[in-house]
Amino acid sequence: ALENIKTPSSAARLVMERTDHIHLVGEGARQFARAHGFKEENLLTEKSRKMWLRWKENLSDKDDWLPPKDGDYDLEKRPTGTINILALDSKGDLAGCTTTSGLFGKLPGRIGDSPIIGAGLYVDNEVGAAGATGRGEEILRTCGSFFVVEQMRAGKSPREACEALCQRIVKINGGADKIDFNDKIVAINKNGEAGCAAIRGSKNKPPQAAIITAAGIEIIEGTYLIEVS
Template identity: 50%
Template sequence: MKRRKFIKNASLTGIGLSVSASVLACDKNTSKTKHLTTVSTTPSLPLVIATWNVPNATAKAWHILENGGSALDAVEQGCMVEEADVNNTSVGKGGLPDRDGHVTLDACIMDKHGNCGSVVCLENITHAVSVARNVMEKTPHVMLAGKGAEQFAYEQGFKKENLLTEASKKAWEDWKIKSEYKPIINIENHDTIGMLAIDKNGDISGACTTSGLAYKMHGRVGDSPIIGSGLYVDNEVGACVATGLGEEVVKTVGSFLVVELMRQGKSPQEACEEAISRIVNKPNSNYKNFQVGYIAVNKQGETGSYAIHQWFSMTKYQNNNNDNIQATFYLKDK
């Protein structure tokens, strides 16, 4: 199935976006598709996994790893591929704007030592993940926000760009006709690019980048730039990254939860499944109307992926194979 259709069967009618061919252009990539094979039985290093069908991004990361590069460099440059793709309307340049027409980006990155950096509500800079790395490496802070993050980016040499493409502007203008706003996942209005890698030394890093919920309230921040929610890395155990409705991931500190479950002995697949169950089994959970998906890897190179609804997938580059793997999911009867 094409990426970003994962909540097709769970959508509400609130936002009603019009999906053009350009929105799904990233599906032109040719990658092999496998179904329900979410756990590696013969792990080998290096490896890289990412949310969704993003073979160009994982290929970039794999090239770095194969040539002896670090997992940190791999996840940053892999995510940059999607940030630069104007046909990807959920990440970087070309991302769908908030309800006021501003494209605001969130991103974070985390290395093998547990160091991390994050930016939230960043405007006018395409490569938010690289700004996040600069926050990690060149400041005493973990997170910079809004104008402060933008000013820091300029000081580091990043160039100002208009991130609102004509296609995204047209989609926003069409949405404004009715301006039906609901802070809930709907068809084609949000997902995240998250990436995890293990290099030849066995060291793990991760990154996550997004333009967030389309037509969100200005200033809204989801899980993606929040360490422990959208991303978490423990080099002794493993790593996890999330996608979907960020508010629900934040409420359960999802990525940290998955890593801690792996620390207790669960496989990446079992940990992802348990983390999803924590969401769907919450009192008064409205899980049938939103999506959350996790991908994870442990120190041994075993991987897992799981979601609430169907159509979530993971791209894995390992053993010279760049495969898109359909995740198993909770609502099998939907």
């Protein structure tokens, strides 16, 4: 939705603070960012460029975009880069941000869950906040972050609310044996309690979230539904 701007979340904050709009996308978003002093720059790393070329090679056996043995790029392990940040300040006000580089290999025009309020991010200052990473289509289908906040409104803890969303996603996909993707959810409530959960995980690699306070940094572990190796 906004290309060549290193900090799109900062531009999104200005949309929230200086306009009455919810979303700006495409050329309009670029013009807005430029007008507010954001610099356009090429954000494509050399590694990502080569992964893209290798992906193009795999689309056809007649194309050679890279020379042989030019790096080992496992396209099954697509790069990820979504970040959720949820905050509770000293006045008791909640805030949140979800920012992402998007899905690798997506069709042009695809919109993921990250910029959609109620999907990749939702904040209700009376209840709590939630954010999601992973397969965005499933978060969109379930209005994921909104669902989690409403679960907290109904009395669930942040961790329990995140678990409830994971269970819902598995159910609407036909059960655990149909799941070949992952989603991770983080949440915080008005009391400052935080939790997380994921659809897939392992004992050696459970879902985690970092809690940062004046006392320091604490890493909490969440729960998961499906054990993977």
